[in-house]
Amino acid sequence: MEKPEDYLREVLLSFRDIHQETRGILNTAALEKxxxxxxxxxxxxxxxxxxxxSVxxxxxxRLGKSTISGIISRMIDGGHVLKTPSDQDARSYGLTxxxxxxxxVKATYDIYLKYLLPILxxxxxxxxxxxxxxQQILTIIDEVKANGTF
Incomplete structure (x- = not known):
C-alpha cells in the first residue's frame, strides 16, 4: 500500500514538472525575442x-542591487527601459x-501563449x-503558514 507521503511527493513533483516545462517554453519564447x-x-x-x-x-x-543594476543597464542600453530622476530623491531614479x-514583453508572451495554446x-x-x-491547495498552504506549523 502506498504511503500518503509518497502520493504527496508524486503530486508535488507533478507541479514541479509543469513549472519546469512551462519555464522552458518561456525561455524559448524569450530567446526568440x-x-x-x-x-x-x-x-x-x-x-x-x-x-x-532599481533598489x-x-x-x-530577491536579488542583489549590483546584479539588478547590471540587468537594468543592459535593458537601458537596449532601449527597453528609461531611467528618470526621482521627484522625491535626487540620488534616485525611477524606471519605466x-x-x-x-x-x-508583449511579443514574448504572445509567443509563449501560442506555444501553450494546445492546453485548451x-x-x-x-x-x-x-x-x-x-485554489484548495493554496488555501491549505496559507492556513499551514498562518498557523506556523511548517
Whole structure:
C-alpha cells in the first residue's frame, strides 16, 4: 500500500514538472525575442510599477542591487527601459518601460501563449476543476503558514 507521503511527493513533483516545462517554453519564447527570462521578469515588475527604483526591483526579485543594476543597464542600453530622476530623491531614479520594452514583453508572451495554446484542448470542465483544486491547495498552504506549523 502506498504511503500518503509518497502520493504527496508524486503530486508535488507533478507541479514541479509543469513549472519546469512551462519555464522552458518561456525561455524559448524569450530567446526568440532576444531577451532573458530575468529581463522579462524585471520588465514585468517595471510595467506593473512604473517609476519603481532599481533598489525596489532588487527587493522584489530577491536579488542583489549590483546584479539588478547590471540587468537594468543592459535593458537601458537596449532601449527597453528609461531611467528618470526621482521627484522625491535626487540620488534616485525611477524606471519605466519604453514602447520598445512594452512591445518586446508583449511579443514574448504572445509567443509563449501560442506555444501553450494546445492546453485548451483539455476539456474546459477539467481545467475548471484543476483551477478549483489549485485554489484548495493554496488555501491549505496559507492556513499551514498562518498557523506556523511548517
Amino acid at each position: 532576444d531577451i532573458t527570462i530575468v529581463q522579462l521578469h524585471v520588465a514585468n515588475i517595471i510595467k506593473t510599477h512604473p517609476g519603481i527604483t 525596489e526591483v532588487a527587493k522584489e526579485m 518601460l519604453t514602447e520598445s520594452g512594452k512591445e518586446k 484542448d483539455v476539456p474546459r470542465e477539467d481545467l475548471a476543476q484543476l483551477l478549483t483544486i489549485h
